[in-house]
Amino acid sequence: MTELNPYEQLGVTENSSFEEIQTAKQNLKDKYQNDPPILESIEIAYDAIIMQRLRLRQEGKIKVPEQIRFPEKTVEIKKPSLILDNPTSKKVSLWFNDLLYQPSRREIFLSGIIFLLLITVSIFSDTNEILPLLLTIGVGTSFYVLYRKQKIFWRSIAITFIGFIVGICVANILFNISMGIGLNITLESEQFATLFTFCFLWLVSNFIR
Structure with missing residues (x-):
């Protein structure tokens, strides 16, 4: 994978949206979850694309999503739930998924x-x-x-x-x-x-x- 450019590594193009790039990255991570060297190359390719898009954004050539330009502003908002978390059920769910x-x-x-x-x-x-x-x-x-x-x-x-x-x-x-x-x-x-x-x-x- 390292012989390809970052976009080719993730299977996307320079015209792909931020959401498409994120989806491609996650799909590859799921596919190669047991191969650390490939996972590392996926992260490197993703970081390279993000840095390139930030640079293009500074030059006014593209628009970068708000959560990339200002990550400190991204706050995870959890919806209130009437159901209490059950640690046992979570462990069973994780075991079943594994x-x-x-x-x-x-x-x-x-x-x-x-x-x-x-x-x-x-x-x-x-x-x-x-x-x-x-x-x-x-x-x-x-x-x-x-x-x-x-x-x-x-x-x-x-x-x-x-x-x-x-x-x-x-x-x-x-x-x-x-x-x-x-x-x-x-x-x-x-x-x-x-x-x-x-x-x-x-x-x-x-x-x-």
Whole structure:
């Protein structure tokens, strides 16, 4: 990113508004939140743009928002609230936000193709002997997708293992309930459990940080 000029680094142009620049900066910070060198280059590019616009403002060439020219005048005004802050709920909210992950379309697409192929082979397989191998591939795929997000080996192992166990258990419960109420499921219990586990592992690996 450092080889580009500040505007190109943030993905904006010299005609972009202050709000657009701020939005671009925040989006990049969210995207590269785990990469300190890139975050630093983003801040440097943003500061360079602000300094350049202040200089142009002094020359009378552009108009700079009031909060940039006079930051000491910017006062945060909080609206009165009838609901008291709850530290416990805030901690739960932060923990929940840190746990969830918003994958890109490319991440969803690539992992989706792999799991879709595994599901297809499972459905059209004439024997259940191949299912353990397919499950092994699915578990490995889930681990890889989780690991490449934060590079934490044991955390990725733990989440994958928990997702696998939960998927198998829930699948067996659902299959038994379906058979008990008379639903006609054409798949065998092993196939049903495998397919459900693949879907569950795909969700876990993509949407858990």
